[in-house]
Amino acid sequence: MLFMTRSCRHLPFSFRAARNIVNTRHSQPSKLRLIHDAASNSTPVEKIIRDNIKVTGPLPFATYMQLCLSHPTHGYYMNTANEVFGSKGDFITSPEISQVFGELVGVWLLSQYASLGNEKIPFRLVELGPGRGTLMDDILRVIARLQHTKQEINVHLVETSPAMRALQDAKLTCDSRPNVLLHWHNSISEIPTTSEYTMLVAHEFFDALPIHVIQKMETGWHEVLISSDTQGPTQSIGVNDAPTSQPPSQSAQTAFSPLRRGLARQPSAASTLLGHSSPRFQNLPVGSTLEVSPTAFRIARKVGELLEAGRQLDGDKLSTGGCGLIIDYGGGHASSNSFRAFKDHKIVDAFHEPGNCDLTANVDFAYLTEAMNDLVATYGPITQGSFLERMGLQLRLQGLLKAAKTDDQRERIKEAATRLVDPSRMGKEYQVLGITNKPSQESIWPFVSDVKL
Template sequence: MLVRNIFKGHIGQQCPNILLQRLVTKQHPHASPAPSYTTAAAKEELTPLAKHIRDIILATGPISVAKYMQLALTSPIGGYYTKGQIFGKEGDFITSPEISQMFGEVLAVWYVLHWELMGQPPKTVFVELGPGRGTLMDDMLRAAKRFKEFFATIQSIHLVERSPELRRLQHDKLGCDPQTTKNVNDKNDNGTPVESVSKARGSLPVKWYDLLEEIDVDIDCVPLVMAHEFFDALPIYKFEKSNAGVWSEILVDVADSDSEPMDMRTTAKPSNTQHKSIFDGTESCNFKFVKARNVTSNAAMIMRNEAFNSRFDKGDHVEVSPESARVMAQLADWISTRNGMGLIMDYGQDWTQGDTFRGVRSHKFANPLSMPGSMDLTADVDFSYLRYAASNKAQCHGPIEQGKFLHAMGIQARLQHLLQATTDTKVQKDLVDCYRRLTDPHSMGRIYKVLAVMPTDIKKAPIPFALPSKEELNKPKIEKITR
């Protein structure tokens, strides 16, 4: 077999390129380092969701940023992910799979390579956390179909997705047969799929879940896991270290309360901040950030790790996502016990940051407290926190920059193949533009990172996560922080 012959010799840059030649021809605004917010003079409309959040705060007091995110994104009253068109030019943002087919094709090659390295297990399942519109999974399956022996091992597709509307989009994108579709057993539900068969992709069974722990597959099936722009939307908690060295939680309160609003423009220090959080137009919002008067249970539990006290100074802000740690620990344990493999691709840094929480609406940054439910809410992923959560459960390799990963996996060779397949100069220009957007350090190539998760008993680092050389280990890591 072609892949096996490759691995008998030197594993080098051209290995993925050879595989990519067999494929059929066929910026993300989150990543900007300087969000800007428009100022609105009039008081915002109090939508049903905003009224619901306000009523909760009036009844129980200021809520955590995590609770606010959860309500704004997933509430059935009007949460953001209950909406239809949120991706693409007509939506609020564009993800890497929506930019070019090359992205999914390259990732499919990564799974084929490591399926070979792990001895060609006879049964595999694809698992994706946060599948968006289903574009990435569809591209990976189409590319994987070119490797017949590998594709024959795929038993089923498992998608972790809570949004009913996104489930329906994924159902259509994967070419699922309506005759085989089973929907949520709820008379008030508008046809949310829970199970179907993808006729367009080899009659593969497709199943949907709300949570990772709900996935039920045969013990002899090896999971091939993908989490692309999944962790950035998981709820975060925000804290500030006071002059007394105590961590105070930053909460969300109604704008008309007598609590002193947090001035997010002056409290964050550049040493732990990637994005400058300037919330202009706060006078028009129905909500504001405030500092808890007393130590909250969240601050007591989450910030008890001594590392937070030793690494941060008075006045520093930090963002922490316990939900990300919980999911990562479970994912790592699952991959190790099932002898699987996984890739986590998201924007963020390999350290804890302070003020990256923001909204994205119509391809522009927006005040995250403005019009809850009308925009995506995200925060940079702390990859060091994910690695810590997976420790003793699985091996984590990376993160490495997306541009470096895609280049190492042969995206340039795939680009050349696509360019040669057409004489249309406009199509060729679009292909080059998409390639640059995915890989350029000034676009998505640097802020997006890739983390590989492998079983604990695997001895070699996965491609292209080679162990660093002595020179690299001894080279100081210098980051220019801009405000």
């Protein structure tokens, strides 16, 4: 199976010894120094990867990510020994920082449902990659306060990790929600198309999907692969050395890790297909590098199908459609060198302790839009800061500050809100894409331009 991400000019590879501490997962590798020495920390997943390379040859980045994150027993998200989220984990997400984030997401979803003008239409919720369930918990709280519905609410959670499912179940199951029915799925394709109005959210989901890295040469698009250097830094295993941003003698890639990047000598059918998978890639110059995720494209296509109105169901019924928000870091373009690893809230060597670190790459929102724009209407992306401010963050913040009982609580509430919207922190790096089941004659709030707050 193929997987993807984005675009750029070259694929530099330099790992510098680091001292800086990174607090959130959205930080760019070009702005940070990397920490940890990858060579001295072999893991079960690293052994699996190197054994695979011995048998089949160099691996695509997609396979590396899939093994590191989703190996059934040793993968990062599958291993119960890994504390993934929160202050004790490897990164912290917006819903974990402040309840306001999830509440405003819930308000937007409900506003789109209300625009139908018929509260008798049943609705359901879908979340891709629900984490610990914090975001869905906040959304359900907003629905309980604003919707006052007694109808059954089906909540569909796309989650492959048994450990994460247990956390979500504990978070979302409570006596005050007898009408909420939880359903877990291994993939979005398992979610049935129904007559219910679908409200979908994907927060920090697409960034963890496996990517392929390809580079344009005179002979076409070549794939950047991962090989195992077991006989010294000069060994080549069916690949050419990938371009680096510094002389090979200074590269921490060859100095510290048995895994290294290399450029395939010839284009493959897969790399050629990926290089032509978007009109935006057609006229890129030789030397351009792209991170591309066909898995992201496929899932975005399925999102469009779930939210499209008028799809034929059983009998004479038609689907009602729905709305959705995709929130992640990235932008409306492809990236070339955003692939990175996180451990203990710090950015680390991408080959450091495979299976024990989170792996991530920027999301190409334009690619997601291309996958679904014949099915649904898309808006944005806009920055997370703009989305939250326009949705009323300051008003909600004032309410929380009034309810706070101590100065310490008030300071923590203000700091959390600032962290979400500050352009130098999470406010600009994270982007929000809106989706509705049909084009609006007017712009959909808050996805409008030239707004003065």
